[in-house]
Amino acid sequence: ETGVTQSPTHLIKTRGQQVTLRCSSQSGHNTVSWYQQALGQGPQFIFQYYREEENGRGNFPPRFSGLQFPNYSSELNVNALELDDSALYLCALQRGPTGELFFGEGSRLTVL
Amino acid sequence: DQQVKQNSPSLSVQEGRISILNCDYTNSMFDYFLWYKKYPAEGPTFLISISSIKDKNEDGRFTVFLNKSAKHLSLHIVPSQPGDSAVYFCAARGRFGNEKLTFGTGTRLTIIP
Numbered sequence: 001e002t003g004v005t006q007s008p009t010h011l012i013k014t015r016g017q018q019v020t021l022r023c024s025s026q027s028g029h030n031t032v033s034w035y036q037q038a039l040g041q042g043p044q045f046i047f048q049y050y051r052e053e054e055n056g057r058g059n060f061p062p063r064f065s066g067l068q069f070p071n072y073s074s075e076l077n078v079n080a081l082e083l084d085d086s087a088l089y090l091c092a093l094q095r096g097p098t099g100e101l102f103f104g105e106g107s108r109l110t111v112l
Numbered sequence: 113d114q115q116v117k118q119n120s121p122s123l124s125v126q127e128g129r130i131s132i133l134n135c136d137y138t139n140s141m142f143d144y145f146l147w148y149k150k151y152p153a154e155g156p157t158f159l160i161s162i163s164s165i166k167d168k169n170e171d172g173r174f175t176v177f178l179n180k181s182a183k184h185l186s187l188h189i190v191p192s193q194p195g196d197s198a199v200y201f202c203a204a205r206g207r208f209g210n211e212k213l214t215f216g217t218g219t220r221l222t223i224i225p
Binding site for chain 1: 116144146148153154155156157158161163201203205208209210211212213214215216217218
């Protein structure tokens with residue numbers, strides 16, 4: 001139990017649509033990261049938010065965007081969905097001085 | 113460009129024996145290494161980590177070894193238990209705690225009763 005809650009757990013969209021995925025935690029964390037895990041791959045870093053500002057971005061196009069709110073909850077938005085966006089999307093919070101990431105259970109997105 | 117590599121997609125080990133999972137990396141700026149375990153339909157769970165200033169870190173049945181000169185790390189699980197059956201990911205980051213993690217592609221470990 002990591003205390004990281006993601007919603008929805010599963011969803012199906014069609015190509016061209018937009019999706020919003022959400023992440024919250026039982027306690028506040030300044031830093032939240034989002035990762036994409038495609039089938040058969042390891043998680044890939046999308047971006048990180050620190051105190052409501054984007055603080056690092058991986059190799060993902062601008063149609064992937066995010067928000068972090070004052071209560072430290074976070075959203076990942078993906079516009080103009082493509083078939084290759086089908087993946088498990090993971091929210092992660094940093095804990096401890098060495099910054100280990102603790103992940104939520106993920107939101108599995110299927111794009112048809 | 114796969115900076116963290118797990119060359120064995122799968123591994124089967126008899127219950128009670130030692131499981132050894134391997135990981136290689138290419139980026140010499142990596143300074144901190146982590147292992148995560150993942151069950152189906154769950155997010156990755158942090159297992160154990162090691163800093164580049166150490167060559168070994170132990171936590172119960174889990175031990176991670178780091179060979180910086182070879183850019184190689186390994187996770188030893190002994191004794192292996194059926195509940196250890198999962199996908200194991202190796203991950204690495206730079207010096208600072210807020211840096212992104214770079215993951216390998218994972219090794220599926222199956223413990224045979």
